[in-house]
Amino acid sequence: MNSIKKLWLLWLVVSILVVTYLTYNIGTDEKQAFLPGKATHGHHQIEMSCASCHAEPFGGADVIQGACINCHGADLKEARDSHPKSKFTNPRNASRVKVLDARECITCHTEHKHEITQSMGVTLPDDFCFKCHADIEDDRPSHKGIDFKTCATGGCHNYHDNRALYEDFLAKHLNDDVMIENGQNPSRSLANDLVLMSNYPVKRYPLKAITENSIDPLISVSDKKNVKKDWLITSHSKAGVNCSACHNEKQNNGKIVWSNKPSYETCRSCHSFEVEGFLSGKHGMRLKEGLGAMTPEMARQPMRKDAHGKQLSCGSCHTAHNFDVRDAAVEACLNCHNDKHSRAYKKSPHFNTWHAEITGKSMANTGVSCATCHMPRKEVKNGDVSITLAEHNQNMNLRPNEKMVREVCMNCHGLGFSIDALADKKLIEGNFSGVPSVHIESLNMVTKRLSNSKKLKEEDR
Amino acid sequence: MNIKNLVTLLGVATILTACGESKVTGIEPKDMSDALFSVMEADRTVYTRLIVNRLVKEDKVIKASEHWKDDKALVLPAQMFRYGSERVAEKGANFSYSLLSEWPVNKQNSPKTEVEKEGLKFIAANPGKNYYGEETLGGTKYFTAVYADVAIASACISCHNKHKDSPRTDFKMGDIMGGVVIRIPVGS
Numbered sequence: 183m184n185s186i187k188k189l190w191l192l193w194l195v196v197s198i199l200v201v202t203y204l205t206y207n208i209g210t211d212e213k214q215a216f217l218p219g220k221a222t223h224g225h226h227q228i229e230m231s232c233a234s235c236h237a238e239p240f241g242g243a244d245v246i247q248g249a250c251i252n253c254h255g256a257d258l259k260e261a262r263d264s265h266p267k268s269k270f271t272n273p274r275n276a277s278r279v280k281v282l283d284a285r286e287c288i289t290c291h292t293e294h295k296h297e298i299t300q301s302m303g304v305t306l307p308d309d310f311c312f313k314c315h316a317d318i319e320d321d322r323p324s325h326k327g328i329d330f331k332t333c334a335t336g337g338c339h340n341y342h343d344n345r346a347l348y349e350d351f352l353a354k355h356l357n358d359d360v361m362i363e364n365g366q367n368p369s370r371s372l373a374n375d376l377v378l379m380s381n382y383p384v385k386r387y388p389l390k391a392i393t394e395n396s397i398d399p400l401i402s403v404s405d406k407k408n409v410k411k412d413w414l415i416t417s418h419s420k421a422g423v424n425c426s427a428c429h430n431e432k433q434n435n436g437k438i439v440w441s442n443k444p445s446y447e448t449c450r451s452c453h454s455f456e457v458e459g460f461l462s463g464k465h466g467m468r469l470k471e472g473l474g475a476m477t478p479e480m481a482r483q484p485m486r487k488d489a490h491g492k493q494l495s496c497g498s499c500h501t502a503h504n505f506d507v508r509d510a511a512v513e514a515c516l517n518c519h520n521d522k523h524s525r526a527y528k529k530s531p532h533f534n535t536w537h538a539e540i541t542g543k544s545m546a547n548t549g550v551s552c553a554t555c556h557m558p559r560k561e562v563k564n565g566d567v568s569i570t571l572a573e574h575n576q577n578m579n580l581r582p583n584e585k586m587v588r589e590v591c592m593n594c595h596g597l598g599f600s601i602d603a604l605a606d607k608k609l610i611e612g613n614f615s616g617v618p619s620v621h622i623e624s625l626n627m628v629t630k631r632l633s634n635s636k637k638l639k640e641e642d643r
Numbered sequence: 644m645n646i647k648n649l650v651t652l653l654g655v656a657t658i659l660t661a662c663g664e665s666k667v668t669g670i671e672p673k674d675m676s677d678a679l680f681s682v683m684e685a686d687r688t689v690y691t692r693l694i695v696n697r698l699v700k701e702d703k704v705i706k707a708s709e710h711w712k713d714d715k716a717l718v719l720p721a722q723m724f725r726y727g728s729e730r731v732a733e734k735g736a737n738f739s740y741s742l743l744s745e746w747p748v749n750k751q752n753s754p755k756t757e758v759e760k761e762g763l764k765f766i767a768a769n770p771g772k773n774y775y776g777e778e779t780l781g782g783t784k785y786f787t788a789v790y791a792d793v794a795i796a797s798a799c800i801s802c803h804n805k806h807k808d809s810p811r812t813d814f815k816m817g818d819i820m821g822g823v824v825i826r827i828p829v830g831s
Contacts, residue, residue, distance in 0.1 A: 262712070268729035272739050273826055274755055276781030321750050350710055635807045 219294035222303040223482055224577070227464070231471040235293070243286055250287040253462065257578060261343035261585070282313045290341075301335075302581055308335055324627050337584070337605040337622040346587035346597065352628045358596025365594035366547040368559045371570040373417055378567040383452070387422045398425040401440050412504040423452075449496045455562050457496070459574030465494045466574075478518045489518040508540050511551035519552075526613035527552065533613075550594075556580070558590045583610075598625045672786035672827045673775055675738075679825055680773075680790045683724070683740065688795055691720040696796035707798065720799070721748075724823075737828060742792060744821025746811035748803065752821075756780065762789030763822050770819065777829070785826040792821045 207215045214230075221229035228234050235249040251258075258266070269275065270284045283289045292305040299305050309330035319326040333339050339347060376382050376389060394414065400406045413419050418427075428448050431441040441448075446469065450457040461470040468476045475493035478485035492498060499514035500507070516524060527533050532550035539549030556576050561568045579585040583604045591600035602618035603609055609618055670678075695707050695717055708716035718726070721742055728740050743752050745763050754760040762774035766789055774789040794800050800814040814820055 266729075268732050271732045272728075272741060273780040273783065273785060273828075274739075274741060274759065274824070276783075277755075279781065348710075351713065632807070 217294070220296035221293060222291075222296075222299055224303050225293060226482060227468050227476060227480065228471045228473060231468075231473055234471045243288065246288055247286055250291075254287075258342060260578075262345055263342045264344050265341055278314050282310065307331075309333075311339075322631075324631065334582075337601060337620075338624045340582050340584060343582070343585050346584050346592075346601070347624065349628055349631075352597065352625050353632060355597035356625055356629055358598055360596055360599045362592070362594055362596060366545070367550075367554055367593055368561070368570045369547050370559055370572070373421065375564075375567060375569045376421065378564075379569070380565045387424075387427060387452075390422045392419040392422060392424055396424070400425065401429075402442060409503050412502075416503070416505050418505065443497070446496050455564075455571050456574050459557075459572075459578075460496065463575035463577055465498075465576075469495070484520045485518050486520045492518065508551075511553035511557075512536065515552040515556075522611045523613050524552070526611070526615065530613040530615045555586060555590050558586075560589060598622075601625070672829055673788065676775075676786065676788040676825045676827060677773070679738065679740070680788070680823060683727075683823060684790070686727075687720060687724055687792075690723050691796050691799065695720055696798040700796070700798050700801075707802075719802070738826060740823060740825045742821060743824055744792070746803075746809065747821070748806050748808045756787075758787045759789070759824055762787070762824065765789070766791040766822050767819050774822075780826075782831060783828050784830045786829045788825045790823045790825070791819045792823055794818045794820050 204215060216232065217229060220226070225235075235246055237249050238245050265284055267285050270279050279285060290306050290310065291303045295305050300308065304310075311333040312330040315330075315333075334341055345351070376384070392414070394410065397410060397413065397419075400409060403409050413425070428444045429440050429442070430438050431444060431448060432438050446457050446460065446466070457466075460466040464481075465476055468474065475495060477490060477494065478492055479490035499510040501509065501514070512527075516527070532554075535544065536549035536551045536554075538544040539546065553572065556579075557572045557574055558579065559570050560573050562571045573579075579589055584601065586604065587597065587600045591604070595603070599618070601622050601624070602620055603614060605622050606618045606620040609616060609620075698705050698717065699707050706714060706716040707719050708714040709719055709722070710716075711718045711722070724742050728742075732739060741752070743754055743759060743763060745754065745767070747753050754763050756778055758776040758778040762776060765774040766772065770791065773791075776787050776789075778785055778787050794814055794816050797816065799820065800816060800818070803809050803814050803820065804812045
């Protein structure tokens with residue numbers, strides 16, 4: 183065989199190997215070969231589900247934008263987005279769009295650009311506000327000399343969510359104390375509101391408590407005594423939800439079979455809001471995209487080594503069969519999370535309030551658990567009824583952390599204290615053991631502005 | 644009747660603008676813009692007088708607030724107008740409109756383009772007259788019309804005169820407080 187033939191043969195073999203590798207790669211969950219760069223902290227879990235964002239090949243920017251809105255649109259609406267797309271589609275803003283096309287999410291959040299990605303997944307330099315607000319000091323002389331890099335990083339403004347930061351809101355809370363008198367968390371109301379919910383399957387589960395006599399026969403259960411004991415004290419059994427409600431699963435052929443480990447789909451039939459939150463959040467987003475369950479090992483946050491292999495689903499935190507929400511609110515988290523903030527929790531004043539509540543030394547809803555802040559209770563519309571349920575999508579208030587101020591902190595603390603505390607990284611790391619050593623100027627600036635405007639009005643008279 | 648007219652106009656406008664600069668056989672941009680403004684002005688007047696002014700000023704049963712969600716209050720007339728224009732934009736209509744002023748509470752609503760600046764000056768100096776012009780923005784040519792926005796209820800002037808961000812605090816009933824700017828693309 184001459185050397186040219188050898189070269190052709192080599193080319194053929196290499197080509198076959200490359201094609202085989204790429205074909206295999208695209209057909210599996212591990213599409214590393216196609217990854218143009220490390221994904222952001224928000225998307226790294228689903229980076230192997232290319233089609234989640236690149237829904238159509240060669241679909242262009244519109245397809246990507248559609249994918250962004252598909253997952254984040256509802257959050258932005260709830261956040262009363264300060265810079266919605268509609269602000270930039272009017273032709274009068276064409277000159278602005280030319281310098282910063284804020285109609286598209288990817289203008290500021292370009293994926294797979296790990297080397298230039300900043301907090302909040304922003305891939306622009308920190309001073310991007312300058313592009314449209316360069317003349318801010320004409321309108322707000324107090325802003326003279328303030329570096330544009332600090333607009334969205336200094337605790338005063340966010341690009342999207344300013345619900346806790348807008349001027350009139352600050353003005354209303356200038357005199358808040360550190361602690362709100364009689365502050366507490368909203369009380370969960372599902373048990374009381376079931377009868378008001380039009381979509382609750384009351385015929386299947388009449389609101390009549392299950393007793394030892396009416397409990398379904400326990401199939402394939404070895405520890406019948408403890409399962410029964412656990413079950414009979416749950417809210418489920420009190421609401422008439424029997425074993426078969428979860429364990430009888432309908433198969434594709436319509437046949438009903440007993441399932442030892444019901445999936446999140448079973449939970450969804452009654453807890454749709456919670457499951458939707460779980461699937462949109464950090465614990466369940468892989469399942470939503472059709473990937474295998476999230477495991478702590480995949481997380482970028484420090485996790486306990488002994489938890490690495492756990493496959494996250496509803497039951498990971500709400501363990502069968504007692505489904506103790508108090509356990510799910512603290513111990514379940516600490517079984518996996520191993521960062522400084524989590525490790526410091528049990529030495530924090532927040533934990534003291536929680537311990538007092540669960541040991542009956544203080545009133546219900548006065549304790550602060552992990553879930554109080556990271557899966558807070560909120561009012562959710564169900565038809566024409568508002569029910570207080572736990573938000574299982576941590577992204578709703580995790581970053582930027584000022585998103586947490588109104589929904590969580592202000593249940594117990596004043597606005598100024600909350601803003602300062604959330605701006606103090608050390609304090610957060612120590613799980614709020616102590617007082618803020620950082621002070622955000624925004625409330626002082628509002629006080630000054632209001633007093634100036636009052637003076638001007640008096641002069642006018 | 645108003646809605647019917649609007650739908651007809653939108654249909655005509657879509658056909659008209661889809662043709663780019665080709666021969667105009669339908670409604671003239673000026674006529675379309677005037678008709679659109681008559682609908683906008685009517686709805687704006689009805690909301691301001693029958694909802695806001697009546698319930699806030701006369702019956703005193705509810706407040707109107709810029710932060711209507713937090714304050715559980717009525718949406719301000721200017722916000723009502725803006726939300727409407729945003730919905731129109733979201734639906735992809737081939738025209739756009741805004742409410743601008745030389746004395747805006749929100750500085751983002753100051754005139755920005757030359758036509759906006761000239762138009763607002765013109766309507767303030769020539770009560771009862773509209774301003775019509777053409778401009779090219781982002782590579783598209785627009786027919787731009789500016790119509791006077793007049794203080795028609797005491798709620799308008801008391802709010803603007805008292806607002807801490809208002810650059811003008813001496814509005815009187817019947818004053819021109821700003822202008823409605825309507826843009827219709829007429830080619831590239």
